[in-house]
Amino acid sequence: MMWSRLPPRFVARMLSGHTVVGLAASVLLYIVCLSGTVMVFHEEFERWEQPGAPEVAPGFEDISPQTVQHVANNALARAKGKPHHFYIMLPIDDMPRMTATTDETTWHADTSGELVGEVHHPWTDFLTSLHYYLTLPAVLGLTLVGILGVLMTALVVSGVLSHPKLFRDAFTFRLRAGPRLRETDTHNRLAVWAMPFHLVVAFTGAALGIATIVAIVFSLTVFDGNVEDFFAPIFGEEVDGSQDAAPLADIPAALNNFRAQHPDLVPWYVSFHDPGTVGQSAEILAQHPGRLVYGDNYYFDANGELTGSTGLATGDIGQQVTASLYTLHFGSFGGLLVKLAYGVLGIMATVVVASGINIWLLKRRQRGRAAPMLERTWRATVWGTPLAMSVVMLLAVLGIGAINGHIAAFWVLLMVLITVAGFTERLSSALLRMATAGVLATTAVVHLFINIEHFHSPAAFGISAGLMLAAAWLARDVPRKSERRASRFEASENRA
Structure with a gap:
């Protein structure tokens, strides 16, 4: 293995760089990893927040192209003024609404095309803001x-290069060793086992942001300040035309033509730019089963005739x-099993971030340079973040506050x-874990009672069960583990 023959000086520099980058990014990276893990299930959370909303079978089992036209007519009749953009989301496997x-x-x-209430998912909106933008x-x-x-990405690469025995010791777990060795083994093993995932998520996240x-x-510098022109060669562009009134483009004809020409694809969105005008443009965003691309856009004219596609699935590499x-970053392919795998791998990434700082703090303690305040504040960050997120979830379920209030509540509490x-020292990890468990369990129970009359969405059962399982895991054996860890830290300090 090439890593075992790396020069010691190079390895030392990589380890030093790994530590510096980890310390610099630790708090925000931890929040992004944790929120991203939860964000994998954003579609399920949307369904959970409104469990009584109509669930529609994917495809055209429960609806027809004429139903979609009826939805469009009803929505445009309710719109305030003339909308610039208009979208109809069709039911798919991951979101049957x-x-x-x-x-x-x-x-x-x-299923009859009638509008039955506004979409409202404040918790998912907060989660999106936290992970995408750090609010x-x-x-x-x-x-x-x-x-x-x-x-x-730099942490993953430098971590591999700074540990020549990383792969040889991939299954070494010294569970009965002292705190530092135990944390080190946890950090290194989870980093190795999930390294491809860490690289994919880090790279795609970097690409989407950068x-x-x-x-x-x-x-x-090139497009006179128009960002849309920069992305036009990839995602296509909107063309402004005459704003004179005209009938809405023929949705049933477009969907029927699309199904006839592309029977293996799954229509997902019907979208309009300047709907109901002479210059309107319309397209169908369709999923490509078995492909990683999120979909491709297929344009149609006023008569519903298909006129071309953007090329996201067939264009340049x-x-x-x-x-x-996007699909690689969030695991939006392969259904629920892939999402569950991403959830587990996301937890592993979050633990790797937390254990990395734990190792650094334990090294300081063993070298006689203990930083008790840093240890306590890092512990509060690790266990306070899920507590603050859980409190926001409870507020959203209770209908207290809106997005700005939820953002403020999260940061103020944290x-x-x-x-x-x-x-x-009274704000222990055990106390924070118990508090988080209590809030999660309370949220699940309150949500059930609020929605008891229409609690029929499968996703609602799944998310609520997940919240109760998470609460049980957080509350498991807390007092004994807290005492045991405290005694280990004491022994570590005495040896130092």
Whole structure:
């Protein structure tokens, strides 16, 4: 193995760089990894937040192309003014619901094409803001998260290069050793076992975020500040035409023509730019089963005749790679089993981040340079983040506050926990875990009682069961483990 023959000096430099990058990115990277793990199940959470919304069989088992036209007519009749963009989401396996979206509002639709209430999922909206943007303004947040993706990629590479015996010791677990060796084995083993996943998630996250910076720079220097022009060769472009009134493009004809010409593809969205005008443009976004691309756009004219596609599934390799980044990053391929695998791998990535800082803190302690305040604040970060997220989830279920209030609640609670931990040892990991378990269990119970009359979505049962299992895991054997870890830290300090 080439790693076993790396020069010691090179290995030492890699380890030093690995430590520096890890320390610099630790808190934000931990939050991004944890929120990303939960974000894998964002579609299930959306269904869980509104379990009574109509569930529609994927494809055209429960609906017809004429039903989709009826949805469009109803939504446009309710729209305030003339919408610039208009979307109808068709039911698919991962999201068996039909919705209609104008510039301001999204509605659920039933199998008859009637609108039956607005889409409302504040917890998922908060989760999206936290993972995509760290709740910052969009451009700044995407840029920061992209930089964290670059740093995570650097951590994976430097971690491999700084441990020549990493693969040879891939199954070494010294569970009865001291805290430092136990944390080191946990860190290294999980890093090795999930290394391909870590690289894929880090690279795709970096690409999705850094693309924003590149687009802004190029748009300012080449495209007169128009970011859309930068992405046009990949995702296509919108063409502004006459705003004179005209009938809406023929949706049933377009869907029938699409099914006849592409029977193996799955229509997902019917989208309009300037609907109901002479200059309207319309397209069908379709999934390509067995492909990593999220889909491809197929254009149709006012009569429903297909006129071409963007080429995301059949164009240049760059287009196809770009269209695959999102699905690779979130595991949006292969159904629930792939999502569950991504969930487990995401937890592993989160543990790797947490254990990396634990190792550094234990090394300081064993060298006689213990930093008790840092240890306590890091512990509060690790266990306070899921607690703060759980509190936001409970607030969302109770209908308390909106997105800005939830963002404020998350950061204020997390900062309070970290600050308090800096001045007292009473805020232990056991206490934070028990608190998180209590909030998760309470959320599941409250959600059940609020939605008891229409608790029929399979995703609602799955998410609620997952919350109860997570609560049970967090609360397991907490007092005994807390005492045992405290005694190990004491012994470690005495040996130092």
